[in-house]
Amino acid sequence: MDxxxxxxxxxxxxxFDGQPLSAEDVQNIREYIENIPNPYGIPVRFVYMDAxxxxxxSPVITGEAAYIAGIVEKVPHREEAFGFSFERMVMHLWxxxxxxxxxxxxxxxxxxxxxxxxxxxEVMYCVTPVGYPAKKKSIKExxxxxxxxxxxxxxxxxxxxxxGFTKPFAAADEGLKQALEAVRWAPSAVNKQPWxxxxxxxxxxxxxxxxxxxxxxxxxxxxxVDMGIALCHFIDMTGGSLNVADPGVETPEGIEYIASxxx
Ligand SMILES: Cc1cc2nc3c(=O)[nH]c(=O)nc-3n(C[C@H](O)[C@H](O)[C@H](O)COP(=O)(O)O)c2cc1C
Numbered sequence: 713m714d715x716x717x718x719x720x721x722x723x724x725x726x727x728f729d730g731q732p733l734s735a736e737d738v739q740n741i742r743e744y745i746e747n748i749p750n751p752y753g754i755p756v757r758f759v760y761m762d763a764x765x766x767x768x769x770s771p772v773i774t775g776e777a778a779y780i781a782g783i784v785e786k787v788p789h790r791e792e793a794f795g796f797s798f799e800r801m802v803m804h805l806w807x808x809x810x811x812x813x814x815x816x817x818x819x820x821x822x823x824x825x826x827x828x829x830x831x832x833x834e835v836m837y838c839v840t841p842v843g844y845p846a847k848k849k850s851i852k853e854x855x856x857x858x859x860x861x862x863x864x865x866x867x868x869x870x871x872x873x874x875x876g877f878t879k880p881f882a883a884a885d886e887g888l889k890q891a892l893e894a895v896r897w898a899p900s901a902v903n904k905q906p907w908x909x910x911x912x913x914x915x916x917x918x919x920x921x922x923x924x925x926x927x928x929x930x931x932x933x934x935x936x937v938d939m940g941i942a943l944c945h946f947i948d949m950t951g952g953s954l955n956v957a958d959p960g961v962e963t964p965e966g967i968e969y970i971a972s973x974x975x
Contacts, residue, residue, distance in 0.1 A: 718807055719894040719945050724862065725811025726853040728775035728843030737808060738778075741842070745780065748800050750940070751947065751954035754793035756784045758801065759828040763841070766827050770819040774850050776841035781828035783836045789956070791932050792970065794837050795940020799898070803948075805842060812840040814899055816934055835930040837937050860903040865896045873910045877964055881911050888975075891949035898945045900938040901926065907942040910961060916952070917959055918943060918970045939970045950975045 713721075733741070738760075745758035759781045761768060768779050782798045784790045802812045816838045830836045849857075857863065872892055874881035883889040895907060908919040918939060926934040943954065952975040959972065 713807065715948055716890045716894060718803055719948065720897045722803065722806045722897075722899070724813040724857075724899065725843075725845045726773050726813050726841075726856065727846040727848070727850040728773070728777065728811060728841065729846045730775035731777065731844055733777045733810070733843065737810060740808065741780070741805070741810075744804055745801060748797040750793045750796035750800075751943075752789050752793035752796070754784060754787060754790060756782055756794050756797035758782055761827055768824065768827060770815055770841065772815075772818045772852060772856060773813065773841045774852075775843060775846055777843035779824070779839050779841055781824060781830075781836050781839045783828060783830055783834050785834055786930055786932075790835065791837065791928075791934070791936030792940035792943065795937035796944045797940075798838060798840075798937075799941040799944040800948075802840065802899075803944075809844065810842055811845040812842055814838050814840060814901075816901060816937075835928070835932065837928065837932070837934065862903055865903075866905050868892060868896060871896065871905070871908055873908065875912065876910065876961060877908070877967070881909075887950070891946055894945040894949045895942050898938075898941045900941065901934050904935065904938070906935045906938050908967065909946075912959065914975050915959070916946065916973045916975065917961065918946075918972065919963065920968045920970050922966045922968065936970065943971060943973065946973055 761779050763776050763778050784794045805812050825836055869880040872881045904923050906921050908921050910917045920939050952973040956971045958969040
């Protein structure tokens, strides 16, 4: 499957078929998660944990084979780096027919942190269950998707701009159009889609439109993890390069500059 199709057809999977992953898949995952780089150069480490062996579960997930935790040191830009590397893993798994769901809230955090061996100087923003998707979604999963409008996304006119935050940008170039569409369909916490992009020549400035209550216990911001996911989709589509240098565009209240990608 091509990368655009992968990025735009991924969905959270909360109902798995109850089967263990094949030995080949487990080996592939274990090798893949050893090193998943991100353009911030901040290492994100991953821990693969068998669900039964470790007694791990989540009230919104059924039939999962295992969990993977993502862990990062408490350094500046850790959230974006985490989002980027974790989403790379999610897409790698999806390309092999393995389902995932980003989980930051609906699990016993302390229990998972202990199981994954999170150290004092580290933070584990999210885990994901892994397994083969069941044919039919559980009633709980259907209700959850409906609750957050998981099958919908904001219109491009609300997300993409040119020259400032007043003029919407619609790409004419097919490659760019697909790159923005891939950002639009990215997953985000509570499906808030906090990313906003301003095009300025061949630079694309990424901004975070803050919602309330996404502060994390380590002094971070869960919506910056969402921003890392959006950057991952855009860079994987365009091959652009990341730099962090605020262009000084006038921003409405509650909007924060995150990073720029030059294509
Ligand atoms: C950072 C982050 C945290 C999330 N936390 C949870 C969670 O705790 N529980 C859950 O069921 N889904 C969680 N999700 C999944 C989102 O609800 C989901 O991605 C969104 O509704 C869009 O649906 P989709 O992934 O099927 O496209 C989270 C997603 C992200 C990116």
